[in-house]
Amino acid sequence: MKILITGSTGQLSRELQLALAGEGKVLALGHKVLDLAEPGQIRQQVRLLRPDLIINAAAYTAVDVAQGERDRAFAVNAIGPGVLAEEAALLGVPLIHYSTDYVFNGRKAEPYGEDDQPAPLSVYGESKLAGEQAIQAVGGEHLVLRTSWVYSTHGHNFLLTMQRLLQERDSLSVVEDEIGAPTWAGTLAMVTADMVRKWRGGNGGPSGLYHLTASGETSWYGFASAIAEHLQRQGLLRAKIEPIRSADYPTAAQRPLNSRLSCARLQRDWQVELPAWEAALKQCLGNSGDVRMDRSA
Ligand SMILES: NC(=O)C1=CN([C@@H]2O[C@H](COP(=O)(O)OP(=O)(O)OC[C@H]3O[C@@H](n4cnc5c(N)ncnc54)[C@H](OP(=O)(O)O)[C@@H]3O)[C@@H](O)[C@H]2O)C=CC1
Numbered sequence: 108m109k110i111l112i113t114g115s116t117g118q119l120s121r122e123l124q125l126a127l128a129g130e131g132k133v134l135a136l137g138h139k140v141l142d143l144a145e146p147g148q149i150r151q152q153v154r155l156l157r158p159d160l161i162i163n164a165a166a167y168t169a170v171d172v173a174q175g176e177r178d179r180a181f182a183v184n185a186i187g188p189g190v191l192a193e194e195a196a197l198l199g200v201p202l203i204h205y206s207t208d209y210v211f212n213g214r215k216a217e218p219y220g221e222d223d224q225p226a227p228l229s230v231y232g233e234s235k236l237a238g239e240q241a242i243q244a245v246g247g248e249h250l251v252l253r254t255s256w257v258y259s260t261h262g263h264n265f266l267l268t269m270q271r272l273l274q275e276r277d278s279l280s281v282v283e284d285e286i287g288a289p290t291w292a293g294t295l296a297m298v299t300a301d302m303v304r305k306w307r308g309g310n311g312g313p314s315g316l317y318h319l320t321a322s323g324e325t326s327w328y329g330f331a332s333a334i335a336e337h338l339q340r341q342g343l344l345r346a347k348i349e350p351i352r353s354a355d356y357p358t359a360a361q362r363p364l365n366s367r368l369s370c371a372r373l374q375r376d377w378q379v380e381l382p383a384w385e386a387a388l389k390q391c392l393g394n395s396g397d398v399r400m401d402r403s404a
């Protein structure tokens with residue numbers, strides 16, 4: 108099987124390349140080879156490579172910057188994924204795509220289900236919602252997997268930012284009133300690989316929209332505290348962390364207060380296992396040394 112993955116150095120793309128290595132030939136195309144903002148390039152690459160499966164792991168993910176770059180965010184997160192979906196449908200192959208908790212406004216008191224009405228608060232959220240809709244409109248075989256608070260030991264993410272700031276500073280304020288599930292890119296990749304195997308084996312679930320996060324929930328403050336505990340054990344913790352309200356941490360983009368996604372549909376239809384966020388964080392941090400542990404077990 109030939110698998111085309113968009114993006115090569117992104118958090119998720121890297122983990123997918125590892126998790127899918129045993130499934131066939133994996134082609135991870137960085138933005139210089141396949142620019143999602145260039146529909147002609149997308150069509151050309153897909154027609155040239157004729158993959159058996161397309162996984163869109165690329166996106167414009169700079170949430171605050173997107174507030175001032177609406178056209179670019181929509182080109183990469185909405186128009187490009189729609190073109191990928193058209194090309195996948197022309198080839199008759201499935202497309203796997205990822206979306207975000209930021210499609211919701213966070214005002215619901217309970218975790219969000221797939222049937223809840225999205226109402227993004229930010230340009231990033233709007234562009235990701237438009238991407239979901241573009242893929243659904245094409246009507247080919249697809250999985251849109253909405254996840255949240257993705258981190259890994261590579262790239263730009265909250266884990267690496269906290270690891271740095273907690274060692275550099277004396278004190279750090281972190282918002283406590285936004286809650287969600289931190290999700291390791293490795294978990295996303297391993298669950299995706301499991302779903303690909305089930306699909307190929309003929310025992311997958313239906314096409315469509317699913318929520319996919321680690322299980323459990325915390326706040327950004329709770330996530331930062333867990334990262335601090337790990338640094339403490341290594342004797343590297345310097346900063347004291349203080350919980351604050353999001354209103355006291357102004358950012359260009361507004362974030363939802365409730366980012367919790369119910370993954371019940373995915374567990375019911377695809378029989379996947381979702382680790383607790385604390386366990387996945389430990390696994391990720393255990394893998395941050397020189398030697399990468401075998402995670403296939
Ligand atoms: N990060 C998060 O917290 C969350 C992410 N998501 C979603 O998960 C998916 C993966 O995100 P993540 O791995 O964190 O992303 P990263 O920010 O780590 O990586 C972005 C990736 O997108 C690629 N990319 C950016 N612009 C373009 C472009 N114009 N054309 C082609 N490729 C481009 C980059 O390519 P290159 O390798 O060439 O640099 C890179 O591989 C995305 O759909 C994102 O919206 C959902 C919820 C939370």
Ligand SMILES: Cc1cn([C@H]2C[C@H](O)[C@@H](COP(=O)(O)OP(=O)(O)O[C@H]3O[C@@H](C)C(=O)[C@@H](O)[C@H]3O)O2)c(=O)[nH]c1=O
Binds near residue numbers: 169264
């Ligand atoms: C760095 C920092 C952030 N924060 C707050 C700001 C914000 O409310 C929250 C998270 O900040 P970040 O900017 O790291 O995270 P953010 O870029 O908002 O992360 C989001 O990325 C996109 C791509 C997604 O799809 C989302 O699921 C989500 O993971 O933490 C603090 O309170 N203190 C700090 O020192």
Ligand SMILES: [Mg+2]
Binds near residue numbers: 169170171
């Ligand atoms: Mg960010």
